[in-house]
Structures are given as structure tokens and as C-alpha cells.
Amino acid sequence: MDTPPQTHDPSPHDDVRMRGFAARSTVDDAVRWVDEHTCPLPPAKEPITTAHRRVLAENVVSAINVPAFVRSAMDGYALRAAESSGAGMYNPLTFAVVGQSLPGRACGRTVGAGEAVRIMTGAPLPLGADAVVPVEVAQESEGRVAITDTVAVGKHVGSIGEDIAAGTTVLQAGRRLRPQDVAVLASLGIAEAPVVGQPRVRIIVTGNELVQPGEQRGEHQIFEANSHLLRGLIPRDGGIVATVEHVPDDRDAIRAALIAPGADVVLVSGGSSVGAEDHAPSLVAEVGQLAIHGIAMRPSSPTGIGRIGETLVFLLPGNPVSCLCGYDFFAGRAIRLLCGRSPDWPYRHSTEPLARKIVSAIGRVDYCRIRRDLAGIVPLAISGASILSSTTRADGFVILRAESEGHAPGGTVTVHWYDD
Amino acid sequence: MDTPPQTHDPSPHDDVRMRGFAARSTVDDAVRWVDEHTCPLPPAKEPITTAHRRVLAENVVSAINVPAFVRSAMDGYALRAAESSGAGMYNPLTFAVVGQSLPGRACGRTVGAGEAVRIMTGAPLPLGADAVVPVEVAQESEGRVAITDTVAVGKHVGSIGEDIAAGTTVLQAGRRLRPQDVAVLASLGIAEAPVVGQPRVRIIVTGNELVQPGEQRGEHQIFEANSHLLRGLIPRDGGIVATVEHVPDDRDAIRAALIAPGADVVLVSGGSSVGAEDHAPSLVAEVGQLAIHGIAMRPSSPTGIGRIGETLVFLLPGNPVSCLCGYDFFAGRAIRLLCGRSPDWPYRHSTEPLARKIVSAIGRVDYCRIRRDLAGIVPLAISGASILSSTTRADGFVILRAESEGHAPGGTVTVHWYDD
Numbered sequence: 018m019d020t021p022p023q024t025h026d027p028s029p030h031d032d033v034r035m036r037g038f039a040a041r042s043t044v045d046d047a048v049r050w051v052d053e054h055t056c057p058l059p060p061a062k063e064p065i066t067t068a069h070r071r072v073l074a075e076n077v078v079s080a081i082n083v084p085a086f087v088r089s090a091m092d093g094y095a096l097r098a099a100e101s102s103g104a105g106m107y108n109p110l111t112f113a114v115v116g117q118s119l120p121g122r123a124c125g126r127t128v129g130a131g132e133a134v135r136i137m138t139g140a141p142l143p144l145g146a147d148a149v150v151p152v153e154v155a156q157e158s159e160g161r162v163a164i165t166d167t168v169a170v171g172k173h174v175g176s177i178g179e180d181i182a183a184g185t186t187v188l189q190a191g192r193r194l195r196p197q198d199v200a201v202l203a204s205l206g207i208a209e210a211p212v213v214g215q216p217r218v219r220i221i222v223t224g225n226e227l228v229q230p231g232e233q234r235g236e237h238q239i240f241e242a243n244s245h246l247l248r249g250l251i252p253r254d255g256g257i258v259a260t261v262e263h264v265p266d267d268r269d270a271i272r273a274a275l276i277a278p279g280a281d282v283v284l285v286s287g288g289s290s291v292g293a294e295d296h297a298p299s300l301v302a303e304v305g306q307l308a309i310h311g312i313a314m315r316p317s318s319p320t321g322i323g324r325i326g327e328t329l330v331f332l333l334p335g336n337p338v339s340c341l342c343g344y345d346f347f348a349g350r351a352i353r354l355l356c357g358r359s360p361d362w363p364y365r366h367s368t369e370p371l372a373r374k375i376v377s378a379i380g381r382v383d384y385c386r387i388r389r390d391l392a393g394i395v396p397l398a399i400s401g402a403s404i405l406s407s408t409t410r411a412d413g414f415v416i417l418r419a420e421s422e423g424h425a426p427g428g429t430v431t432v433h434w435y436d437d
Numbered sequence: 438m439d440t441p442p443q444t445h446d447p448s449p450h451d452d453v454r455m456r457g458f459a460a461r462s463t464v465d466d467a468v469r470w471v472d473e474h475t476c477p478l479p480p481a482k483e484p485i486t487t488a489h490r491r492v493l494a495e496n497v498v499s500a501i502n503v504p505a506f507v508r509s510a511m512d513g514y515a516l517r518a519a520e521s522s523g524a525g526m527y528n529p530l531t532f533a534v535v536g537q538s539l540p541g542r543a544c545g546r547t548v549g550a551g552e553a554v555r556i557m558t559g560a561p562l563p564l565g566a567d568a569v570v571p572v573e574v575a576q577e578s579e580g581r582v583a584i585t586d587t588v589a590v591g592k593h594v595g596s597i598g599e600d601i602a603a604g605t606t607v608l609q610a611g612r613r614l615r616p617q618d619v620a621v622l623a624s625l626g627i628a629e630a631p632v633v634g635q636p637r638v639r640i641i642v643t644g645n646e647l648v649q650p651g652e653q654r655g656e657h658q659i660f661e662a663n664s665h666l667l668r669g670l671i672p673r674d675g676g677i678v679a680t681v682e683h684v685p686d687d688r689d690a691i692r693a694a695l696i697a698p699g700a701d702v703v704l705v706s707g708g709s710s711v712g713a714e715d716h717a718p719s720l721v722a723e724v725g726q727l728a729i730h731g732i733a734m735r736p737s738s739p740t741g742i743g744r745i746g747e748t749l750v751f752l753l754p755g756n757p758v759s760c761l762c763g764y765d766f767f768a769g770r771a772i773r774l775l776c777g778r779s780p781d782w783p784y785r786h787s788t789e790p791l792a793r794k795i796v797s798a799i800g801r802v803d804y805c806r807i808r809r810d811l812a813g814i815v816p817l818a819i820s821g822a823s824i825l826s827s828t829t830r831a832d833g834f835v836i837l838r839a840e841s842e843g844h845a846p847g848g849t850v851t852v853h854w855y856d857d
Contacts, residue, residue, distance in 0.1 A: 123657055
């Protein structure tokens, strides 16, 4: 296919096996289909101990004041601020220590004139006192404390609701929970957070040539890598790997795996293309809808997208770079949308100078692995879908849009970096 | 303490309770102590299914060629390239289809003159053939295939070792495993990766005033937040939360919790300062070494650092912002170093224009929460160690070094962003 591929109205009835794709969808069409058929999963209550990095499904409004009582912000002595007037290094003022206030319980003692109560950080301020003198400027002995600095009213005292006032919207729906957000929920007494559900993802690996690492391998077999790739990608995007199944290149076995319940997303690795044993596309068309099959991109052009009932199905090419690329363009996007995250690529990106030209074909999106060199960005590969090691040698990748013929050296490109 | 704090030679025998810190260590000293007492944990074998994002402890050298046999890179027809000479749209050349090569098994048939073998991606190239004509330029009917394009020798054929040659160092020690790195290990047949161990972290929460979210709270009690904060931070840095214990402000209970075995790192939340009930510092000095106690920083100045046997101990202030800050400066660094990662802050950072001045005190490191405004970066707070919501309202933070008096508006600052 040297001519630019065309967009076509996807027809699930084409049998492309040993014929090739008559036409291919555009990447934009495929992304649009994903976006139109994906929305955040219903909310679920998640214990805050495991709610980190989940997405809030609802606004959180505080039902309480934090703190709920007037408390000390320092270890020191609670007293009447006005009575500290004139205290200094050369003029210590002394107070009778009439009691102690510890965190967690009321202090029975009221502070009167000339009196102080020993108090710890977080303990309730005793009645009568209106400030705390920190231990650093106080010296206690024999039932009296000498202070060597003045304090103003309210000094080192935490007022009711100063952290969070009751009725405040503390966190907004759509927020991805930071560690401190979860801590704020805890401080409000909230034990379960209302978060967007987590998509359950089933991985179906096809291919009679595959054996698992650690197993005995025949002369023409290869070690299966794609499930191990996907096991790293799916949790990154917020999905749960529900099951990993290894299925022979057999229509009945693949059909049974496709229609098994219990997943929001099914990823099929291998058998997605136009080979005689590539059963998955026609099976998806048979038991569901094959909306997209064949995409104008390199690698990953044999990617298929559809659904069976409410379950999204992504047919990812068996070539490992294609699997990574097809996952990242489409399946990862769907998983991120399902769990309420931004659909954007989950890679850090930056604009960088290009040291050597990148060549691309008009009409096709190219995924070009690159390295950062002293001189700038250097392309590694666009083709070579089977060369997985290109994605470990690379520092990141550049996406070349369908209308691009490539980039000349000296220009700039947007690089997505594989590492954080 | 309005005078700049001094560095001091830490003496574990100072009892600072209700006296205050006579002097404070510098942040640099504390960081140096952490770095000097922390090195990557011993290597462990981790199944590749759970090795994602772990750090390789050894170089990985491939024992095999990938692929290990000559294979087709396309679905199509294997034949002798020289015989395709002259083929074109208006000059189809036909070959007898004498067999089929499927992935995973040897193809018994040798390709002779005028012959072709139907072949799938990943299947072994039959003897006699030296190229593959893709299905897109081939049409098979009644035992013969007509091809409409020429192919060069080796076209669409994957040679032995073209992805990875036996003997190649595929991944270097110290590498944080990307999803595709784990897939490369799988493709080499490696079922267990040699990775740096994961630090087990015990969380000890002290404070009689604390109740758990969801529990009944008394009038002067507060909901415990710090363990929920730390549960999000520790896994981010590569640690495992081994246990979370809630311990009363009681010396014997805290001592027992401190000396319990089974952790690489112990984090104590609360009771780290100079209050009458702040037992942890003197207990660490008693059963181990309290190397640092009191640090010239705000918030988190009551942080303590030491060790009990081989276990690193961090005494984190009970005030939640101090807990976050003390964790991020020191404990998180230790956990990252233990699991072989970079000690650097795990936050994305960038240089940004400052819209309003930030004031800092010389002699003290300040952790200033900021927001990004239309005009630039706006400081939110330096003090207010109890105001946890400041870290949810903030977009990130700026560190002001000990020698800094702050920054004037119009200058630039390095912002660390809380969100990815």
C-alpha cells in the first residue's frame, strides 16, 4: 500500500483475511469512536486506605469544623496574653502553673489572673486563657513558670474551623486524590471516598507460537511478551487486570474468551490482522460490533476497535511495538476515560530541538521512537513493529500527524518521554 | 526563636521536653545523614508479572536470539525474491501455492522455482524462500497466487537476532523497569527479574487525641489523618506499608512499637517535639541512635532522624503539613534510596515567574505552598503547620534555601507540582 489510505465507513462484514485492508480508518476517527463510546464508570465507595490516586466522583463538603475546638498550636503555657506585657529576657514574668492540658480531653482548670496552664500542641485551650507562650521562651520550676517574651491575644492558638470550616467544599468532583487529599478526607472523619469505579480489564493472548517465560520453548516458538507489557500499562492508566488468558488460534476458543462476562474492557493481543488465522476481527463483528479495523498509522495499522454489549474490545497486533502503540493510542485512552482521568497521554512531554530529520508518509500517523543526544533529538525507528528493544533503547517518542511529511533537522518536535 | 538557629553536634542525651531545642541541625546536615546511612537493599528475584517500576539490581544479558529463527514479518506468500522481478499491476506473476506456514511450527515444505508458501506473521520462513510478498499485493485462487509487486531479497523477513542478539546487554543495573522493559525480559524467557528489594515501612501513630475516621469522636478528639497521608506517599516512593499501629502516648507502648522487628524504615507520627508527652525522641536515643532532632526549617522543625539497629527511624511531627514536609525532605528520600531510585523529589518541577513576593528567614529552609495564578506563582503559606487544607488548595510548593531572604515579584522560582 504505497498510496495514502482512505477513510472508509467501517463495514463489519468485510472479511479481510488473506485479502488485506481495502481501506483504513484514520487515527482521529478511531479516537473519536473511543471518546464517543466511553464515559466514567459509576461511582463507588472506596475505603480511604486504598483511595489514593483515584478520581473523586462527587464534591466533598465538610460536615464539621477542623479543628472543632480551640487548641494550642505549640507546646507551652496557656495564659492571658495581656499579662505577658513587658516580659523580656531581662524582665521575666512569672505565673503559677495551675494545671496541665493534654491532647484529647477537656482541661478542667480555668486560667485566672497570674496563672498559667502547661499545654501541649493539639490540646484544648483552657477557659480563661487566650494565648500560648511556647516552651522556648518559658522556664518552669517549683510550680511557677517564668516567661521571657510577650504574646498577643490568639498567638499560637488554633481557632475553630481554621483549617476547614463546616460547609466548605473541600475537594471537587474529578479531582485525582493526592496523598494529602486523602488525609483531608480522614481529618473530616470520612472513612470511604466516593470515587469513579476502576475498569476491569481482561487480557486475551492468542498465538499458537507463544510460550510463557520460564517454560520449555520449541524451535519455532517465541516467549510471550505482550501480556507482560499490558500488565504494566493497564494499572498505570487506572485499570485493574482482571484476568490474563492464553487462547489457541481457534475460533471457538477465542469466541468463548471474547464473550465471557466480567470486564469493562477486553484487550486481545495477536490475531488482529489479515492472516488466515486472524479470527478475532470477524468474531467481534459476529458477536458484537467491529467499528474500526485497520488504521492509517505505523506501527499498529492492524488494530481493531469495537464492543460486545457494554464491553469495549481492542484488538491489538501481536507485534509488540504495535501492541504498545495501539494500546497507548486507543485502549489506554478508553481506560483513563472510564476511571475519570484525563484522556491525554500519560507521558511527560516537552518541546525539543531535532538533530536529524524524521521522515513520515502523508496520510498516515507515525509513532517514531527517539533518543536524546547531545545535539538534540535523534529518530530511532518508525517501522520495525517486531523490534521491541527499540522501545527500551529509546528515551521516548514523537507522533507525526497524518498531514506531516516529517520534520527537518533544526526544527522542534514534541517528545513524549517513556520515563517520568 | 527569632535568632537564626545554629547547627549543633547532635547529642542524643539532651532532654528537650518542655525546654525547647537549644539548637537545630541544618536541612543539609539531615539530608547528608540520610544519604550516608542509606543504600539500596539487597537484590531479590521478582516475578515479572509484578516487577513493573522496580529497579534492576543487575545488568540483563540476553542468553538467546530474538527471534531465534527466520520468520515472516507479514501475512502473505513466501517465495524466491528473484522470481518476482517484473511483477506489477498490469503484469501479475503467478506461483503455485504449495503449502502454508503457520506460527509455532516448522514448515515442512521447501519452496522451489515457481512456487510460493502461504505464510502468516511470525511463522518460520520455509527453506528455499528468501522474501515475503504481503497479502495486499497478492491474490490467491485455485491453488495459485498472483502477485502485483516485486520484492527484494529479505523483504518482510525477520532475521535471527534482529530484535535482540544473544550476548547483548539489554538493560542496565539501576534501570527503573518500564512496561516494555518487562516485556523484553519476557521475550528473553526471563520469568523472574533481579530487582532491588522493596523497603518495608512501619507506621506508628501516637496521640491520645486521635480517633480513626468512621469512629465516634469525643469533643476534644480529632480524626487521625497522618497515617492516611503516609499510606499514599510510601508506595509512591517504592516502599511497602508493612503495618500501621496506633499507640497511646505511653513510653512503654511506644518503646515496644519502636523495637518491634520486621521493618527497614519506621515512621513515627506525632510526639516528636518538645512537649511533656513527646516520648519518641528520648526513646530512640535510649534504644538506638537519635542522630538529628530539631531541624532549621519551617514547617517540620521538630523532625527527628535516627536508627535502631539497621532500621532507619523518622520522627515526624503530628501537625499534618509538617508530617508531609518532613516525610518528603527526609523519609521519602531514604525510601527511594533503599529501593535503588534517584533520591530526587518525586514531583515534576519547572521554573515559573513569581507574581507576589515570598518572604523567608535566613538560617531556615522554608517550604512554601503556592498556587499558579494568571499573573504567575502566588505564595499561599509558609507557616500554619496544622492547616492541611493548604496543601490541597495549593498546586505545588517552592523551597526557600537557608541563605535566602525570599524572592521578589518578577523573579523566577522553581516550583514542584503536587500533581503529575
